[in-house]
Amino acid sequence: MRRYLLTGLVVLALATPAEAQQPERESPPAPGPLRPFRVPEIREMRLPNGIRVAVAERRSLPIVHARIIVNAGSVYEPSAKSGLASLAGSLLIEGGAGGLSSAALAQRIDGLAAQLASSAGYGSAGVNVTSLSNVFPEALALAATAIRSPTFDEREFGRVRSQALSGYEQAMSSAEAIADRTFSRAMYRPEAPYSRSPAGTAATLSAITRADVVSWHARMYSPANTTILFVGDIALADAVAMVTRLFGDWNTPAPTIALPANPFHAATSARVILVDRPASVQSAIYVGVPGIATVNDEFFRMTVLNRIMGGGFTSRINTNLRERRGFTYGANTSLSALQNAGTFYASSSVRTNATDSALAEVMNEFRRIVDEPVPAAEYQAAVNNLVASFPASVQSVQELAGRLQTLLIYGMPLDYYNTYRERLGAVTATELNAIARQRLAPGAVTMVVVGDLAQIEAPIRARKFGTVEVWSRDGTKVR
Secondary structure (H helix, E strand, O other), X not given: OOOOOOOOHHXXXXXXXXXXXXXXOOXXXXXXXXXXXXXXXXXXXXXXXXXEEEEEEOOOOOEEEEEEEEOOOHHHOOHHHOOHHHHHHHHHHHOOEOOEOHHHHXXXXXXXXXXXXXXXXXXXXXXXXXXXHHHHHHHHHHHHHHHXXXXXXXXXXXXXXXXXXXXXXXXXXXXXXXXXXXXXXXXXXXXXXXXXXOOOOHHHHHHOOHHHHHHHHHHHOOHHHEEEEEEEOOOHHHHHHHHHHHHOOOOOOOOOOOOOOOOEOOOOOOEEEEEEOOOOOEEEEEEEEEOOOOOOOOHHHHHHHXXXXXXXXXXXXXXXXXXXXXXXEEEEEEEEEOOOOEEEEEEEEEEHHHHHHHHHHHHHHHHHXXXXXXXXXXXXXXXXXXXXXXXXHOOOHHHHHHHHHHHHHOOOOOOHHHHHHHHHHOOOHHHHHHHHHHHOOXXXXXXXXXXXHHHHXXXXXXXXXXXXXXXXXXXXXXX
16 A cells, blocks of 8 residues: 655654754655545535535534635637636626725624635635624625625726726746746647636727626526535535525526637647846746646546646756756746646756756656656655645635635546545556647747847757747747
8 A cells, every 4th residue: 555755844843852863864764644624515506596515514614605706717808808708707896886986895704803805816706795794694695796786986986997908017027927928828729718817908998998897797697607606614504594595596598608628739840939027137937738738547647747846845846947947946846737738848047057958857757757767756756745745625614615726626626636535646666757748748848038149049049959930029930
């Protein structure tokens, strides 16, 4: 039976002086058995108007966190109005609601010592609310007002849109943000919503009017399109009673929507995309390949692979680029698994004069994970880390709700996390090599580099990584 390394910080803190003087161990102690851990059961029901109510009880503290989740994310918005879902999400609260200004809404929330926030991402939008149990009904009522009756005050709309435009301009002054946007644009075909940032661009944000936001809310926000997730000190019956009281008479028509496809650019060879940022003292680099969707049998193998490649401080790419070469303050890899597509990529900000060398070392690591078996000790350390750290990652009601939200909006089994650690532990080293060969083809990577081309372009071309293109900051091919 596979065994797992458990954290020994408590034991270390209680060590006596005599114990502290004993010779240092030459090797770490053998891992202990996996301690039992169960994620709270999700119980659910659906109201007659279509709202799905889900509850995960956790009674350790008198706190309740709720997420009103609406399938109104940026994947459904028109490309010419990119940023519309995000603006609408922000204005649910900032634009006032139910006859209350945004300031009055904030004052009511402050009076309850509660937290209220709205947002939108690729797949969904909505409102989150957290409070002590005894005032939660009042806090949820304010959240319901924000979802059902937003005012979208004209002046607040102008303010929030100006903030979004400023945020875009600020992002485009950052090499890292430019590289992130350029990488998405390079990986996906132009018609793929994942090729665009949910935050929009200067052009698309400027084209959005208050009428667009009002129309978007009227079309997309409906009970049949909504799930309300509760985590914390609450039972299903109490949650259903509250939702019935606050949303039972909500009967707007369900939108006719279908999840759009997110096709990748077909890549049969390596591709390098350069973006000029004159006088930059560092270069932001991305090196990646198409990945997997969240609902995928390969998810656990890719999660362990990501931990080995760049998912921690001791991972291969950080050790190579930071500790061994001194190119950067940090480097990592990311497994971006979305609803029907995803990417796997390494990223870092490196010294300008080491840009081509850093790319070469990242490519060496891609080849090594494909060509060489993962040593048993490295494999076991990665699995142990992922398994042992999972309970800490769902300690707060907000963290647990974040995990459970993924299950609900992606249609995954509600008992998914009951065997999460066991399935991570079941991944074998042999499977890691197989998935690396299948997914991380070094000959078909896409590289994005944002930096001072006067200094980095010639060295990068000399390395002959692949075809080289130069793009503008807004994602247009220049040469």
